[in-house]
Structure formats: C-alpha cells, structure tokens
Amino acid sequence: MTESIGTDIYIRNEREAEIAQRSDRLAALFASRAAHHDTEGSFPFDNFADLRESGYLQLTVPRAYGGEEASLYELVLAQERLARGDGSTTLAVGWHVGLMHQLRFTNAWPETLYARFCRESVETGALINNLATERATGSPSRGGRPETKAVATEGGWLISGRKTYSTLSPILTCFTVSAAIEGTEETGDFFVRSGSGVRIEETWNTLGMRATGSHDVVLKDVFVPDDQLIHRSGAPRKERKPDEGGWLLHIPACYIGIAHAARSFAINYAQHYRPNSLNTPIAELPNIRRQIGEMEIELVTARTVLYSVADRWDREPERCKALKPELGLAKHVATNHAISIVDTAMRIVGAASLSRSLPLERMYRDVRAGLHNPPMDDIVVNGLAQRALDEVKLMNS
Structure with a gap:
C-alpha cells in the first residue's frame, strides 16, 4: 500500500x-x-x-x-x-x-x-474538536454570528443551540463551542463536557467522508462553569498569541494521502492487468504510461508544496504570518491535484474502477470533500491575487 x-x-x-x-x-x-x-x-x-x-x-x-x-x-x-x-x-x-x-x-x-x-x-485518550459551524451561519471562517446562545447563570453559563458538521461527535467526551452571549453583542468560546443536555442527532449521510461522524450536536441548557469559559470577545487577550493557521495543514495532508493510495493502486493494477488482446500488461502501453506520469507530476508537486511549507513554518516562526498565503496554496494544490489524481487512476483502471469491490470509487468520493474544507478555494485565490497586487503596487511606488 x-x-x-x-x-x-x-x-x-x-x-x-x-x-x-x-x-x-x-x-x-x-x-x-x-x-x-x-x-x-x-x-x-x-x-x-x-x-x-x-x-x-x-x-x-x-x-x-x-x-x-x-x-x-x-x-x-x-x-x-x-x-x-x-x-x-x-x-x-x-x-x-x-x-x-x-x-x-x-x-x-x-x-x-x-x-x-x-x-x-x-x-x-480523550479527543477534542471545536464545534463552530451552524446551518444559518455556514462556515465560521465567513464571520457569521453564532445562533447558539450562552445565558449567564449562577456560577457559569447555560448553552443552547445546534452545531453542524461536528466531526468526531460519536466519540467526543468534551468539545468547545462558540456562542452568542445573551444580552450583549459579544460571543464566547466555551469548553463543554458531554452529558446532560447534550445529544447527537445523526444527520451525517453524505457522498464522501462517510465515516467521520460529523453529525449535528444539539445543546439544551448545558451548564458550563465560569472557569470553562475560554474567552469572550470583549475581554482582552494579552496572553494569547495569534493563530496563523499552520495546524490546518492536516487537511491537505489527508487528501494527498488518499491520492497517493489511489495512484499506487492504479499503478499496481496496470502492472498486473493484461487483457487477452495484449502480450504485456497495460502498464507498457504509451497512453497508460502517460497517465501514470501525469499522476506523478501532480503528486510530486502537491507533496513538495505541502512539505516545504510545513518545514518553513517550523524553521521560521517569525515568518508564520507571512506564510499564510502559502498555507492556503498548499491546501488548494493538494485538494485539486488529489481530485485529478484519483480521476486519472480511475481512467487507468477503466470501468472496473466504478465497482464497490475496489477502493477507487470511495477514494474519488472522499477527495471531493476537500473542496469544502477550509480554506475555501475562492478565499485562497483572492488572497494570492491581493498579495500579487500589493507587491506590484509597492514595486511601482
């Protein structure tokens, strides 16, 4: 494998x-x-x-x-x-x-x-995830105010609302949620333990990434002690360092891994499949070799971008903010190249690739999900365009 x-x-x-x-x-x-x-x-x-x-x-x-x-x-x-x-x-x-x-x-x-x-x-082995997405607001990266509410009560807060795309929900014993603080324009981040008032509604039935457990989590008057309020928007954040988003490279890493597996499966298939019309496996055919080469170009390109950005992030902490466009680029390249690689792998294998007895159709459905993980393609492209515009403007000033 x-x-x-x-x-x-x-x-x-x-x-x-x-x-x-x-x-x-x-x-x-x-x-x-x-x-x-x-x-x-x-x-x-x-x-x-x-x-x-x-x-x-x-x-x-x-x-x-x-x-x-x-x-x-x-x-x-x-x-x-x-x-x-x-x-x-x-x-x-x-x-x-x-x-x-x-x-x-x-x-x-x-x-x-x-x-x-x-x-x-x-x-x-406790796991954590941040449950922030809601149907009305969409992705939290778009800046919508959460509809989940936090109401002050003696010794803490009562949290009520619904979070969507709550990955890991079947196994989480605790998680964080964003909520609007009732009676104010502020929002808060809260550490919540599963238990009374928390239930999972099994809504996750999707084309790809079907086993992530990304169901809806519904909260009804869930008590959160004061010391588990992580932050409220009106309070100072003197000790907090900015989040430059490097950790999100776990997303493109996943999609490149899926593409790598699809590429390897297709190559192995091509090396062993010989229809009775040929004297050699199909891997010897010029068209198949071209497609293998195209997969390799995209895979090497995506891995090179991903690993080089991660390496620079570790080695140049003072430049993390400046590297944010490259983080988006790594995700954009990885996701779109992964889709192309799996598509080419299926073309190599032919109609058999559609069979559920082979992994390629699952891999194809899974890599499509990458388009909907942050950062979105439009944000990445616009950010890179803005950087280029600013750079040329500065050069001409």
Missing part, C-alpha cells in the same frame, strides 16, 4: 521514520475496514481504539504532559501516511491532533484547563 520508508525523500531522520512507520501500520489496518465503515456510514470506533493504543492521539500534545510534541512537519507526515489507509478516520483524527498543535502555540485556553485536558488526552 505504501512505498518503503527508505524511498520517501520527505523522511529526514529516525524520529520521522518512526512516525511514518506507525502511520503505515495503522493505515494497513484501517484499509481493511474502510469499505465497511463507508458502506454503513458507521463511526470507526475500532480504528480509534487502535489510534489510542498506538499513542497516535498524543502526537501533538506537549512533552511536559506526556505527549510527543510533534512539529507541524511531523504532523503532516503522520497524517499523509495515515490517510493512505482510510481518509475518513484520518480527517476526523486530524481535527484533534491539529487542534492540540494549535493550542500549544496560541495559549488560547486558560493554562489550568489546557493542562488538565492534555493529561486527560494522554491518560484516557
């Missing part, structure tokens, strides 16, 4: 090799279960048990709390290799390991709450 670690130029040292090896082992297990969870639309609890047992869930937790404190580059490597087995599981766990990476750098949570959750994640 994956090439030997020694041939992967993006593995630079022993630690990275160990991270890749773990992801490869898990990916092999997940690949054997992926079709079942996709068909059933079921949440892969078995995969998450393996992730917990392997230590993967503490990949980006600080060493001070028992984690591995992975760099952004290592996070990308782990996720890309894992996605070669199952895209749904990888995208879902990516929100947890990605958020833990983000929190390590932004100091967004009160230290006591952050330390407590880090230890809980390491000791019990």
